[in-house]
Amino acid sequence: MQNYGNRTLTLVRGEGNYLWDDSDRRYLDALSGIAVCGLGHCHPAVTQAIQEQANTLLHVSNLYNIPPQEQLAEKLVTLSGMDNVFFSNSGAEANEAAIKLARKLGNERGLACPKIIVTEGAFHGRTLATLTATGNPKVQQGFAPLPEGFLRVPYNDVAAIEKLVGKHDDIVAILVEPVQGEGGIRIPDADYLPRLRSLCDQQDWMLMLDEIQTANGRSGKLFAYQHHDGLLPDVVTTAKGLGNGVPIGACLARGKAAELFTAGAHGSTFGGNPLACRAALAVLETLENEWLIERAERLGTQLLDQLNSELAGCAHVKEIRGLGLLIGIELDRPCGELVELARNQGLLINVTAGNVVRLLPPLTLTDAESTLIATTVATLVRDFAQQAA
Numbered sequence: 341m342q343n344y345g346n347r348t349l350t351l352v353r354g355e356g357n358y359l360w361d362d363s364d365r366r367y368l369d370a371l372s373g374i375a376v377c378g379l380g381h382c383h384p385a386v387t388q389a390i391q392e393q394a395n396t397l398l399h400v401s402n403l404y405n406i407p408p409q410e411q412l413a414e415k416l417v418t419l420s421g422m423d424n425v426f427f428s429n430s431g432a433e434a435n436e437a438a439i440k441l442a443r444k445l446g447n448e449r450g451l452a453c454p455k456i457i458v459t460e461g462a463f464h465g466r467t468l469a470t471l472t473a474t475g476n477p478k479v480q481q482g483f484a485p486l487p488e489g490f491l492r493v494p495y496n497d498v499a500a501i502e503k504l505v506g507k508h509d510d511i512v513a514i515l516v517e518p519v520q521g522e523g524g525i526r527i528p529d530a531d532y533l534p535r536l537r538s539l540c541d542q543q544d545w546m547l548m549l550d551e552i553q554t555a556n557g558r559s560g561k562l563f564a565y566q567h568h569d570g571l572l573p574d575v576v577t578t579a580k581g582l583g584n585g586v587p588i589g590a591c592l593a594r595g596k597a598a599e600l601f602t603a604g605a606h607g608s609t610f611g612g613n614p615l616a617c618r619a620a621l622a623v624l625e626t627l628e629n630e631w632l633i634e635r636a637e638r639l640g641t642q643l644l645d646q647l648n649s650e651l652a653g654c655a656h657v658k659e660i661r662g663l664g665l666l667i668g669i670e671l672d673r674p675c676g677e678l679v680e681l682a683r684n685q686g687l688l689i690n691v692t693a694g695n696v697v698r699l700l701p702p703l704t705l706t707d708a709e710s711t712l713i714a715t716t717v718a719t720l721v722r723d724f725a726q727q728a729a
């Protein structure tokens with residue numbers, strides 16, 4: 341189908357922070373398959389885990405106990421402070437599980453149409469429910485009728501949510517990204533999540549965080565909410581970086597939220613299969629063994645500082661933002677052509693929300709590669725700004 345448009349690059353091989361195309365040209369990867377390959381490409385620990393598991397058992401279905409699934413669940417709840425996990429195959433499906441938890445809670449409360457508060461600029465996936473939760477009209481265009489049950493407010497605006505309190509008595513949850521990824525690396529005020537947490541406590545709503553892009557160490561913590569001491573969501577979803585390229589998603593829940601799915605309430609044929617869980621276990625172990633989360637924090641600051649000094653005073657640059665290795669350079673005009681210009685220099689980057697250069701390099705990035713990314717991107721942005729002038 342034509343949904344991915346015209347693709348002009350064919351990548352055939354990867355190793356560490358580099359990819360090679362079908363003419364054996366090498367590229368430094370500053371995108372990681374959109375925040376997926378956080379350990380770089382073909383990390384030996386993940387490759388070995390996949391090989392061993394492929395020689396042991398690939399699939400049995402969730403009719404049976406699956407030891408790697410139990411081990412992964414144990415590790416995830418320990419590291420996150422949550423209680424229970426549901427495993428899916430993708431981010432959208434992890435969010436579907438979260439949305440179903442909120443619906444289940446609403447139904448238990450006797451609400452005819454329970455509401456979930458979502459934000460402008462959000463991205464939650466492409467299934468019908470998650471594209472409805474998504475705050476980008478282009479993603480929804482042409483897919484009516486959309487499911488009901490979502491209320492939209494501006495991002496980073498607690499007052500807008502407080503205004504809904506008196507108007508609706510059927511709200512059950514807030515679903516929000518700690519940093520908006522597809523929306524342009526939008527970082528909310530430091531007190532945004534804590535204030536949402538207290539509002540949810542006051543109103544008896546669930547705080548549901550979409551950490552599909554931000555988790556797995558990328559923000560400089562395993563989960564971005566861990567930047568706030570003592571703050572825990574009721575539900576958190578992750579996917580992308582969890583399997584380093586093997587498809588897996590997870591919806592974690594705590595307290596009452598963790599008990600909402602009773603036997604038969606939800607399921608997936610492939611979700612939590614032995615192969616994906618072994619890969620994810622290897623990812624979490626490697627993040628720890630190689631101190632990659634600390635590395636993401638340090639290199640993220642370094643890369644942000646380098647970009648800031650290279651681009652200081654550059655016309656058409658509106659803002660440079662980052663949290664760990666989630667970095668965005670917002671320009672005052674559409675800049676999609678920078679993707680190809682960077683590629684011609686042997687660097688893979690992305691432009692999101694039309695005018696934000698997005699950098700999501702592997703957490704295994706070296707200091708020298710960080711400098712190379714900063715100088716290459718800054719030169720491209722400066723040239724682009726000059727031409728636009």
Ligand SMILES: *Cc1c(COP(=O)(O)O)cnc(C)c1O
Nearest residue numbers: 430431432463464465521552553
């Ligand atoms: C990528 C992403 C999703 C969707 O994940 P898929 O695996 O593509 O379904 C949902 N939420 C956020 C924040 C994402 O970045």
